[in-house]
Amino acid sequence: MYQYAYHDTPTDEEMLDWLGGLHGGEIISNPLGQPITMPSDYHWRKDLVWVDHQLKAMADARQILDHQRLIQPEAFGAEMVVLAPDPLLETLTTVFTVLVTMLHETDIGQYYRPSPYATRFMWAFGQCAHLQKVGFHQPSTMSRQAADQAVTDLNQRLEAWYQSMKRPDFTYECNRNRRNSFNNYKRLCELMRALFSCHSRLMVVRVDLGYSEFDSPYIDYETARYHREQLCLAFNTHSLFKHLLGYAWKLEWQSKKGFHYHFIFFFDGHQCQEDITQARLIGEMWERTITGGQGRCWNCNLNADKTYHYNAMGCIDYHDSQKQRGLFKLAKYLTKIDEYAAMLVNGRTFQTSRKPSINDGQRRGRPRLYQSSPLNYGNTDL
Template structure:
């Protein structure tokens, strides 16, 4: 339901300015209403995503620095030289500054998970003296001999980074999200199949739970997780969730929206019929009570039959195989790991409720007239 905003990312110059000049703190409010002084992590989250995009783009090129075009006199007639402005060198400096600041010099990245590209870039470049000087201070002057050695060193590190990404373990790590998605899909598929085996009718709700445009970019993962945990605790004690049989949620992150959750709920269809109203009440509970007015929600059940090509919300009977196929599309979307969220948190980004155990022996109740065959 949310567009992938590609026009709100920072330029390289803006990122470098943030990394070099951001030393102040801002007041944020925790989920418990306490004001806390912290670095503006929402900016760093944007940096991490942008850095990963640049790393992937650079990895495809396989380019190296050309010393004959890069080494220039510091001034006319001077024996001292500098490395001239260069797109590749500028990119390396920016990538180094952001990643080293986040994962080596501060605790900013303690809750983040660097991508396989970023992990190997840090391995190759973390000890690079030139990038440290250029990134955190200013490009240094040097003799021509030292400059030539510096370019050789940078190219050797670049080559090592390129070679790392051709190794089998790199491909294995890059496919981690795909493997997790398959496992998550199977878990949700097992839950849905078991619920239909136990109940002849389900009422399915999908509610997207996020934050207001003003608050969203500033809500950190710990606060979003706290709010989600508060909601999940209510499943066992709040009357609104009477007859709830199961659920699943997925965490996503976008630069403008920040962290947000996609929830799907499975209610007993014989006890709960007003799916649009029920979804609205859950959304209002999130927006007003749980988040203290910072929340926002989208009721996917409202007008769903006219919005979605694969309509699979509201009442679904065990023999309505067309809707169940549509529900499978929802399951595949819901279980696809959000790459951004996977980098920005070390905790879960997807979870289902426990799958109930099927009773031994024949199914209780009237025999079913229809089967999937």
């Protein structure tokens, strides 16, 4: 059975520090020792992810509170009692405090999409008087009858929360990301098939565009989206993208890396052949021009043959089934919805360029020996 670890539950001092920073940032030092302010959004993102981890752990364990062990005399022989320290109770209190503050006490919640675990937790515990009292005020002593009623109420709410996660609508909501991934995969596969129908050779370039370790905590979604939009605007104006035929991007979020994008570009393989150089130049544009030095780029085309078992980087001819197989492997990875990004933003987390039609361009080269591209073996099952 899963055991709740005490080190996963914030101490009173940590809780006070967290509550003190609800409406502002935390003072830290930069690498030069100069004081700077950590934005509160950074903490909210980490708090929301932490809450989701805790709720999933509780849902798997399905524990309840033990009246006999929890209710203890305030002192030896005293009639008044207190609730003894308990990992499950402390986790309930902290999760409740974070969600209530985020969703009801501030306007932070409008920018995020809590998981189905969190929304059902608030349905079950949102009006819990005991958690409201201990979460936002100093816990006090109570009569044994009041304590017994408080624990009974908490267990009834826990059981209601557990039961709510057995409903079909909960499963449907949890599978939302899987459905979105499936649809995104179909869209990307259709784009690739259409491009190979119009062009006999594509040059595939993939870059991961993010931010430096120091800057990433300061980059909120709006900033990351603005940088991505600026890059996409360059597709129509900058000579670097003169032979760009199509693209796709996916937004992700990680605790250390923050918001970052995975981009895949499809260039005309008859006009562009230096894929590593092309990826490097795109990265330099992101780092220097788009983000003003805050950005960082990972060139996935560099040493791709040694890095990827199914290498889909560089030039791919329409009849190269091996590389196209790698392209489908890559498409599945690129279209898998990032769970954290889906929670932390209300906007789009994946997009492809418009799918071309046969009339959009003339197929280059001699007539094909095959009427269809080997790309038709792609399986859309995730």
